[in-house]
Amino acid sequence: xxxxxxxxxxxxxxxxxxxxxxxxxxxxxxxxxxxxxxxxxxxxxxxxxxxxxxxxxxxxxxxxxxxxxxxxxxxxxxxxxxxxxxxxxxxxxxxxxxxxxxxxxxxxxxxxxxxxxxxxxxxxxxxxxxxxxxxxxxxxxxxxxxxxxxxxxxxxxxxxxxxxxxxxxxxxxxxx
Amino acid sequence: xxxxxxxxxxxxxxxxxxxxxxxxxxxxxxxxxxxxxxxxxxxxxxxxxxxxxxxxxxxxxxxxxxxxxxxxxxxxxxxxxxxxxxxxxxxxxxxxxxxxxxxxxxxxxxxxxxxxxxxxxxxxxxxxxxxxxxxxxxxxxxxxxxxxxxxxxxxxxxxxxxxxxxxxxxxxxxxxxxxxxxxxxxxxxxxxxxxxxxxxxxxxxxxxxxxxxxxxxxxxxxxxxxxxxxxxxxxxxxxxxxxxxxxxxxxxxxxxxxxxxxxxxxxxxxxxxxxxxxxxxxxxxxxxxxxxxxxxxxxxxxxxxxxxxxxxxxxxxxxxxxxxxxxxxxxxxxxxxxxxxxxxxxxxxxxxxxxxxxxxx
Numbered sequence: 287x288x289x290x291x292x293x294x295x296x297x298x299x300x301x302x303x304x305x306x307x308x309x310x311x312x313x314x315x316x317x318x319x320x321x322x323x324x325x326x327x328x329x330x331x332x333x334x335x336x337x338x339x340x341x342x343x344x345x346x347x348x349x350x351x352x353x354x355x356x357x358x359x360x361x362x363x364x365x366x367x368x369x370x371x372x373x374x375x376x377x378x379x380x381x382x383x384x385x386x387x388x389x390x391x392x393x394x395x396x397x398x399x400x401x402x403x404x405x406x407x408x409x410x411x412x413x414x415x416x417x418x419x420x421x422x423x424x425x426x427x428x429x430x431x432x433x434x435x436x437x438x439x440x441x442x443x444x445x446x447x448x449x450x451x452x453x454x455x456x457x458x459x460x461x462x
Numbered sequence: 463x464x465x466x467x468x469x470x471x472x473x474x475x476x477x478x479x480x481x482x483x484x485x486x487x488x489x490x491x492x493x494x495x496x497x498x499x500x501x502x503x504x505x506x507x508x509x510x511x512x513x514x515x516x517x518x519x520x521x522x523x524x525x526x527x528x529x530x531x532x533x534x535x536x537x538x539x540x541x542x543x544x545x546x547x548x549x550x551x552x553x554x555x556x557x558x559x560x561x562x563x564x565x566x567x568x569x570x571x572x573x574x575x576x577x578x579x580x581x582x583x584x585x586x587x588x589x590x591x592x593x594x595x596x597x598x599x600x601x602x603x604x605x606x607x608x609x610x611x612x613x614x615x616x617x618x619x620x621x622x623x624x625x626x627x628x629x630x631x632x633x634x635x636x637x638x639x640x641x642x643x644x645x646x647x648x649x650x651x652x653x654x655x656x657x658x659x660x661x662x663x664x665x666x667x668x669x670x671x672x673x674x675x676x677x678x679x680x681x682x683x684x685x686x687x688x689x690x691x692x693x694x695x696x697x698x699x700x701x702x703x704x705x706x707x708x709x710x711x712x713x714x715x716x717x718x719x720x721x722x723x724x725x726x727x728x729x730x731x732x733x734x735x736x737x738x739x740x741x742x743x744x745x746x747x748x749x750x751x752x753x754x755x756x757x758x759x760x761x762x763x764x765x766x767x768x769x770x771x772x773x774x775x776x777x778x779x780x781x782x783x784x785x786x787x788x789x790x791x792x793x794x795x796x797x798x799x800x801x802x803x804x805x806x807x808x809x810x811x812x813x814x815x816x817x818x819x820x821x822x823x
Contacts, residue, residue, distance in 0.1 A: 314544065315549065316693075316694045316695060316699055317694070317699075318693045318694065318695070320756070320757045322755070344671075344674045345674060346674075346766070346768050346785060347768055347770070347783065347784075347785035347789075349770050349781065349783040351781060355780075355781070365770065367757060367768065367770060369766075371692060372689070372691075372692030372693035373693070374693075374757045374759070374768075376755075376757060376770070394674065395672055395673055395674070395793070396673055396674040396790045396793060398793070399789060399790075399792075399793070421500060
């Protein structure tokens with residue numbers, strides 16, 4: 287772990303600047319390390335991704351925070367998970383609602399589906415996306431549709447009745 | 463004169479009995495390009511997990527997919543155990559391997575059986591499925607179910623093998639190994655399989671790396687990445703096995719990797735029966751799960767499965783995200799198909815062993 291942590295710390299200091307990141311590494315009893323890097327600036331994502339590319343890393347997946355979290359906090363939290371020969375580096379950042387984040391598709395082609403999913407399900411704006419067409423939903427449905435529609439699970443799950451009616455009433459108020 | 467036209471395939475197709483939509487550009491009989499449209503059965507399960515407690519989620523996640531159903535709850539439990547600081551008992555580590563590898567044998571045999579069906583070799587299809595049926599019986603006997611094993615709990619497993627069941631499992635492994643050996647030989651030498659699968663749907667190693675492919679699809683192109691070796695979990699670090707790779711990157715190479723991985727899985731099962739220590743199968747009472755975040759990875763039958771879990775001190779996930787191997791492997795299809803014939807489409811699609819159920823989480 288110490289070697290990976292030292293390597294990442296050195297590389298990130300050079301590319302992003304020590305003052306703009308926080309890095310933490312944890313290694314489990316099988317010797318597998320997970321590294322957690324938090325970026326203070328959105329523009330540092332690309333240099334981080336370039337570092338991973340230079341280290342022969344791979345983009346595993348990207349996580350966006352839940353819609354509720356985004357609404358409450360006014361920011362989307364994005365976590366980019368990279369594989370470094372079995373170890374995992376997670377680079378996370380806060381993206382204010384409406385702001386753009388750089389596309390990683392020029393560096394990692396498999397970012398394509400992840401980013402298209404974000405644009406579609408979370409209405410996150412991606413700058414420089416090479417293939418910005420819809421992935422999961424029909425073209426006739428507007429962006430961020432899951433923010434506005436009632437999910438089927440909420441509609442049919444009796445346990446969610448309260449949530450459902452709260453949503454309907456809130457929507458009605460918004461409409462007025 | 464060559465005319466290019468679009469050929470819609472799906473969402474329901476005989477070789478792909480799950481909804482996914484393709485647009486294929488063809489020039490005469492030759493494939494020029496491919497576009498994939500997903501989303502027909504997106505179920506929003508990630509959202510559902512945030513409305514259920516950790517224990518309920520084990521059951522829910524087992525239903526993301528049937529063929530790799532055990533990989534989802536296993537990986538979720540691994541992530542949760544990291545946050546809760548739980549080390550599962552040594553016996554449970556081996557039992558988790560037994561559940562996973564039993565599923566792998568069945569899943570891989572199913573895929574190569576379908577290949578035989580697509581090329582019209584239905585006696586081979588039935589022979590492989592008959593062999594697979596032994597492993598289905600194993601699952602039913604040990605776990606009480608043929609697909610969803612309900613093997614996992616937070617801190618370990620929910621099943622154990624007494625002397626009688628160990629002996630039964632050992633006997634079934636001994637039955638299956640020579641049968642899979644014969645299947646392996648058939649896929650290596652049979653003219654029907656070779657003439658249809660060799661040199662078809664080729665994917666280079668550099669493309670596999672560029673697209674971040676995983677599992678037998680990547681290994682069939684020579685990418686030597688297997689989570690069980692690169693990021694060991696459960697008891698894999700105590701077991702002796704080699705990562706299987708192919709070099710041709712074609713439909714045949716991917717099928718051979720799957721057959722060999724079924725053989726490795728059977729060997730791992732045998733090793734587990736020999737090396738599994740006595741002891742508890744689950745950690746004691748579930749401690750309070752603190753706020754935290756964790757990454758867990760496992761090698762599902764189709765490749766790397768990764769889970770990201772965030773907790774906030776409650777008994778429900780604050781965020782749970784997973785990425786299945788099929789998610790990237792779809793993107794290989796346009797490269798694999800270009801220049802091949804329309805008649806090869808079902809075989810190439812089958813060769814990535816796509817899981818729409820997983821993709822449409």
